[in-house]
Amino acid sequence: MQTKETRFKGIFLAQRGRKRLLLTKNQTPGRKFFDEDLIAYQGSELRTWSPNRSKLSAAILNGLKNMPIKEGDIVLYLGSSYGTTCTYVSDIVKEKGFIFALDFAPRVMRELVFISQARNNICPILADANRPGTYKDKVSKADVLYIDVAQRNQAEILIKNADMFLKPKGYAFFAIKARSVDVTKKPEKVFQEEIGKLLKNNFKLIEKINLRPYQKDHVMVLLQYKP
Ligand SMILES: C[S@@+](CC[C@H](N)C(=O)[O-])C[C@H]1O[C@@H](n2cnc3c(N)ncnc32)[C@H](O)[C@@H]1O
Structure with a gap:
């Protein structure tokens, strides 16, 4: 091969x-x-x-032009689930980097604890991303914020966490699943509205990648934080 x-x-x-x-x-x-x-x-x-299991892989295969996650970076990952994408981010940041991997579902956290025993650069955190104040003492400032929570208020969650943890000029990867935000609206309208919320809150759009055919009605958005 x-x-x-x-x-x-x-x-x-x-x-x-x-x-x-x-x-x-x-x-x-x-x-x-x-x-x-x-x-x-x-x-x-x-x-x-x-790319069918990881939106970041789908975005790269679909032509992502910028990849801010690199060796040595600190990443705050909101919505880690079982850790699929997290383990690839762990491979990229290597032993000098670190990932705070957060999810509010105890079932998935159990698996992630198991993975973090083998991968020293992942710290699993069982918490609700809506309440960054509850984990502020466990998380340090991040170079990159990655959010894939599939919730209606995900833009608000991103903004709150960026204001607390993202370094100035840091980057955010924002996975948007149109149906999780509003099933009645056209996906493109949902994407525009979600991105619009971030542009009003100290973010600059770097690029937006459609994840077809790997993930239906999804985009991956890359933004830079400029408070
Ligand atoms: C689409 S899955 C994430 C998949 C994962 N990013 C990957 O690529 O392997 C969404 C995850 O977000 C979590 N989630 C949703 N709302 C959350 C919240 N408010 N706080 C923390 N985790 C949340 C869910 O429990 C679920 O595991």
């Missing part, structure tokens, strides 16, 4: 038949927590990163 590093450090691209595959360098060689494939590559091990 022909494999090469993309222009985003730590993220690789391979061709398997007619399919393009993204991969990251596995920070836990020989161990996997999901159904990804592990592939030997130049003395290390890569993990396949499915």
Whole structure:
């Protein structure tokens, strides 16, 4: 399988038949927590990163131009769920970086605790992202905020958390699922309105990527925080 590093450090691209595959360098060689494939590559091990399971992978395959998450970064991840995308972010920031991975569902947190025992750069936090004051003593300032909570008030949640934890000129990845915000409106209208809320609150739009065909009626939005 022909494999090469993309222009985003730590993220690789391979061709398997007619399919393009993204991969990251596995920070836990020989161990996997999901159904990804592990592939030997130049003395290390890569993990396949499915765009159907991860919106960040879908955004990169669909042509994301900027990748602010890099080695050594601190990431606040809201809506980590079982940690699928989190583990790839963990591969990218490596051991010098750190992820505060937050979710309010105890069931998914149990799995994430298990993963964080093997990956030292993930700290699971069981909390409601609506109430950043309840975890302010556990989280440090972040270079990147990643939010994928699929809630009606997700823009408000993003703004509150950015004001408390995001470094000035830091970046936010905002996954928007149109149906989670308003099923009655056209997806494009929902996306415009959600982005509009952020532009009124110290954010600048960097890019917006549609996640078709991997995720229906979803976009990934990248913003920069300029308070
Ligand atoms: C779409 S899933 C996230 C998938 C994950 N980002 C990934 O790529 O692997 C949304 C998650 O957000 C969590 N969530 C929703 N509202 C939340 C809130 N207010 N606080 C914390 N977590 C929340 C849900 O429990 C769920 O696990």
